[in-house]
Amino acid sequence: MLTGDFENYLLLRDRYIKGDTKALAILYFEVFDSLYSYGTKFTPNKEIVEDSIQNLFVDLLGSKKKLAKVINVKHYIFKSLKYLILKELARKNHLLDNVDLSNAPFLVASSVEKSIINNEETDSKSKLLSLVYDKLGKKEKEAIYLKYNCGFNYPEIANILQINIESSRTLVYRAIKKIRKSFDTGSKMNVVYKNRLSGS
Amino acid sequence: MEDSFAYHSIESLLLDDDFCGWVRGEKPELEEYYSEKLKQFPEKARIVNTVISIISTLSEDQQKVPLSRKIEIWEEATKRAKAKKRKPVLAQFLKYAAVFIVSALITAVVYYFVDYDGYEKYMASTPPSVTSNETKLILGNGEEIEILTEEANIIYKNKGTQVEVDGKEKYEVESKGKAKTTPTYNQVIVPYGRKSKIILPDSSEVWLNAGSRLVYPSPFEKNSRTLFLEGEGFFIVAENKEKPFIVKTNQLKIEALGTSFNIKAYPDEPTEEAVLAEGLVSLDFRDKLYNNNIKVQPNQKVTFSKLKKEYLVQEVIVNDYISWIDGMFIFKDQSMDIVLKRVSRYYNIEILSTKELAMKKIAGKLDLKDNYIGVLQTLALISNGSYSEHNNKIYFRPKI
Numbered sequence: 001m002l003t004g005d006f007e008n009y010l011l012l013r014d015r016y017i018k019g020d021t022k023a024l025a026i027l028y029f030e031v032f033d034s035l036y037s038y039g040t041k042f043t044p045n046k047e048i049v050e051d052s053i054q055n056l057f058v059d060l061l062g063s064k065k066k067l068a069k070v071i072n073v074k075h076y077i078f079k080s081l082k083y084l085i086l087k088e089l090a091r092k093n094h095l096l097d098n099v100d101l102s103n104a105p106f107l108v109a110s111s112v113e114k115s116i117i118n119n120e121e122t123d124s125k126s127k128l129l130s131l132v133y134d135k136l137g138k139k140e141k142e143a144i145y146l147k148y149n150c151g152f153n154y155p156e157i158a159n160i161l162q163i164n165i166e167s168s169r170t171l172v173y174r175a176i177k178k179i180r181k182s183f184d185t186g187s188k189m190n191v192v193y194k195n196r197l198s199g200s
Numbered sequence: 201m202e203d204s205f206a207y208h209s210i211e212s213l214l215l216d217d218d219f220c221g222w223v224r225g226e227k228p229e230l231e232e233y234y235s236e237k238l239k240q241f242p243e244k245a246r247i248v249n250t251v252i253s254i255i256s257t258l259s260e261d262q263q264k265v266p267l268s269r270k271i272e273i274w275e276e277a278t279k280r281a282k283a284k285k286r287k288p289v290l291a292q293f294l295k296y297a298a299v300f301i302v303s304a305l306i307t308a309v310v311y312y313f314v315d316y317d318g319y320e321k322y323m324a325s326t327p328p329s330v331t332s333n334e335t336k337l338i339l340g341n342g343e344e345i346e347i348l349t350e351e352a353n354i355i356y357k358n359k360g361t362q363v364e365v366d367g368k369e370k371y372e373v374e375s376k377g378k379a380k381t382t383p384t385y386n387q388v389i390v391p392y393g394r395k396s397k398i399i400l401p402d403s404s405e406v407w408l409n410a411g412s413r414l415v416y417p418s419p420f421e422k423n424s425r426t427l428f429l430e431g432e433g434f435f436i437v438a439e440n441k442e443k444p445f446i447v448k449t450n451q452l453k454i455e456a457l458g459t460s461f462n463i464k465a466y467p468d469e470p471t472e473e474a475v476l477a478e479g480l481v482s483l484d485f486r487d488k489l490y491n492n493n494i495k496v497q498p499n500q501k502v503t504f505s506k507l508k509k510e511y512l513v514q515e516v517i518v519n520d521y522i523s524w525i526d527g528m529f530i531f532k533d534q535s536m537d538i539v540l541k542r543v544s545r546y547y548n549i550e551i552l553s554t555k556e557l558a559m560k561k562i563a564g565k566l567d568l569k570d571n572y573i574g575v576l577q578t579l580a581l582i583s584n585g586s587y588s589e590h591n592n593k594i595y596f597r598p599k600i
Contacts, residue, residue, distance in 0.1 A: 033264060036265050037263040054273050057277040058277045058284065062281050132258070176214045180211060
């Protein structure tokens, strides 16, 4: 599936720096969906997300030197995308503000609803997911998303959210307590829903 | 030894990076370990299943983009990267070279044409006003006095050898017995959100507005009373025909005998301004390229554009420019952006605005003695905008 195999990304990066131009393309296709999904959490405008991914890779293609210095490729790519999208959004709103990574909107639940496919199982899962995310604050949402959807660890989450590592742990911990609660009610709801289906 | 696995709850498993990694299939090396644990603690199966279903629900949210679109984006990226690469080398070199030459030139010009003196050197050696939250008085002997009042009152006494702060403490301006070769400077630094009034050794009076610095020797030099101002100040000059009173700013030099005038010279504003209330001053630009001795009459304002190096003389209502002393801020045909800058300085709050609103010309009167909420409300009304507060920042937007 999607998720980042960090070492894999590092290997691809190294191959690319040593002159294997295909390696970056492989990395691009591998990371795209996951990166794209993350991007759509900051704006419903898909064009901005696509353009920002393109800009990000134009940048990576342009400077092997910069990429060579990056220690954690996956983390670098995700953080850069977030930065590029927020910058573009600020530009569109004529905000004179600097990009503030620690205070971004995170639109999980709404984008989930849009992606509902006509399939009962996915449907109920999406409903459950919205239910779970609805109870969380925007930072909690992003932290949970980064941890369970993208597979980032606490120091990486802390860096992307521009908070300290201890806060990222607390954030995830608080969110997990809430998730557990809504998951309990959610799965009960789920069961009722399924029973009704089989009953009719 | 007891096994910690036995004590796992749903929460603690969700927080366990190893366990989550294993569920997500990222840690095949733990496969054996966890299947062993599950056999060993069958009563944990329910919890483990719940955790697995939570993790799989949380990682379900994945947008799929068609492969054809991904390929389009990639091809466009490689095209753009190539186009970017081809140009540079020479072009980029030339760009940097040009910047270097121009900036070197400007530096050289500035050093050649502006009569840099001890003031600039002294200013450069002390920290800028915005870094502290308290008004500061720095004496010739290096002593730094922090003044906690909103409006500091600084009075020089005994021909400038002593200074009194807020009518209480007295300080010796210079260390005793030191031979005087070069003048030693005193400095008043007024941070954002504060004001200050100073009575100088010659009993001239100065009001300093928020975010300003004033540098001067005490006692004054033998044949002139020269000061350096960054920011905004209103001066009432005590008459002394033998010793002209000279205020230098980054761009201007204003010479007066006995008179009162206001100078505004903030580093972050595009112009410097002098407004004469009474008497007569002669104004000159410090850059010798633009030497132009202007005699300013009462009720005249001289505005000097730092970028265009042009000046403009206008008849004005003086009160509009000095009302800040009484906590009033009057502006006519002023761009919103400048007004916001001044309000932000006065209250020491960060204000951001959309470009559209920032360009708008507005007129009005603000009572700065109000708390800032009242002032922001008035500003929103005048500019037909609205504001919101978020993370200690104020955002102005056009009304929807």
